[in-house]
Amino acid sequence: MSKNIKSISNPKLKLEILTTEEVRKIHDATLWIIENVGVRFPSKRALEIWASNGAIVDYDKKIVRAKPNLIEDALKKCPPKYILAARDPQQDCSLDGNHVYLGTDGCGVEVIDMETGQKRTSKLGDVADISRLADATEEVGFHWVPVSAQDVPVEARGLHEVKTIWENSTKHVQTESIYNADEAKAAIEMAALIAGGRDKLRERPVLSLMQCTAPPLGHDGGSLDAALLAAEVGIPTGFMTMAACLTTGPATLAGNLAVGNAEVIAATAMLQLAHPGTPVFYAAAQTASDLRTGAYTGGGPEDFLFGAATNVLSDFYNIPLSMGAFATGAKEPNWQAGLEGAMSSFMASVVMSDMLLGCGFLHGSRIWSYAEMMMDCEIFSIMHKVMQGIVVDEETLALDAIAAVGPGGHYLAQKHTRKHMKEIFLPEFMDRRPYGEWETKKDDARDWALAKARKRLKEHKPDPLDPKISAEMARIIKSVEK
């Protein structure tokens, strides 16, 4: 089994979605929002940091208003690139602006059971299985906690989840389900065990944290506290806005970008004020609510546009981006899933978003589907191929072969063909069979994807985590659960 991680690099395709002037306008609008409307930071520690740096703090409403230069000066301290470390250094993710990595999505609440095909509540065992499958899947560069371990008490659930992933995979673990100070402290301790010490975490951040904002223009208190603790030791942290047009954001896309941007850069600036130079990333999964019900949709043209536009913003701030991609609203791996997966991953990849979150879900990031995971991964591979573009040079113009074949004839027996044929993409799940064959079997991508997942899960044995580290992690968890 190859330990290789597939990532998109050196793209030959380019997409222009926002001009320099348009980005500037969004940034200026964002600064205006932060200065005049304010952002809510419901954390004592956060408010102290803002106050001590000269921002206007309304302690009653917990709203902070900060002047542009405070924000801009703080953001200048963000490191432009760093790594997400893996247990196996071969699998480190380089967040340098020239790599697009795919992660497993999270945090779902149900799983389509692999054996029964029935939907059921998610458990810790699912976290183990999914991360083990992701460990064996080249397209997956890093993990999110995929589903909530609902059979484990809430107090230390986030800790059980990351421990389980580390035990089932050597790839980097990013968690979106640690959002209080107690769990954050313990998670840092646990990560230090793998990195070889608390002081080694900055160099080898085997854990990173993602926190959701509370749009519009707000944050969760526990999330802020957890992020500050992570920032203190150099564990990469990002804030994700999911501002949704119509409901938690303006109906217009630019306004929605501005609202989300205010949430993200204000919190990011706060981390820099507290711990200058700490590694941070921009995170986003903006969308538009459904006009009829206000529902979270999981995809649509607005999502696709945000998917490309946000990286232009994060490039402006010169920090890595974690972008929502895949995560269809479809209830089954069907037309909608394919459409949403392809368009969202294309848009986020072509602009070189550093991290794509993520593969494996149905119904708006709620239901884990093993088949969908495999199919999402194939879409990612296809994007990987598409981003390579068309190389035009003497070799690829193939004039010698063209002259040799002449008018009529074929290229199948040409040496040139044999030399380059492996560059042609060989899909696993696209049905290219004769119609008659399909007619007799009537099977398709969903069946093959599920079979692949099943086989891989049965056969793959990840590099085990040192049992001593496991035991120490268990002890740490117990002390939190007390």
Add this chain to the structure above:
Amino acid sequence: MSEELLKEMAQSIIDGDSDKSVELAQKAIDLKMHPLEAITKGFVVGVNYIGDQFGKGEAFLPELVMAGEAMKAAVATLDPELRKLGSEREIMGRVVLATVEGDIHEIGKTLVGTMLSASGFEVHDIGVDAPADKIIGKALEVNANIIGMSALLTTTMVRQREVIDELEKEGLRGKFKVIVGGAPITREWYEKIKADGYSEDAIGAVKLAKELLGKG
């Protein structure tokens, strides 16, 4: 004359114009029109029209919300007059809404409140991060028929069960219908915690509320 005024009242709701609806409500009071007549023959006509259009897919959520707000504003203006006359507006039921303790997410709950309000329910939205005793206390205070709880996180949705358990403990479970919602809420969950129902969106919540109170 009053025909014209009633038509304007309906239109102010359709237009989602809270300033106008308040102005017209005040005008009704000044002209000694009975507040119930203003509500049922004027404003509610507008609410029903929008509701109808919404059901047909020809009006959308923001229009419904704005109509609801305009209605709320008109009713608030007419309420004191109603009480003076010793009348009471017929309501579908009383609902207490809250996002559970430790959870600050509220857009879904807010939408549910707006839809319920627009459908004739009296809604008491006590906001986010609401501990069990605050939820139950409010329900008792306003003599609610329904308690609705929202949670976005799997780690906070357990509070929904705690509230139900608390109601049981205090012998109050039978007094209220309890409904739950939020992204991680599933059929399996609501059945597990023995809530009276759940809905995946605000429209379903209104339907559910009506059904539970026998008005469906």
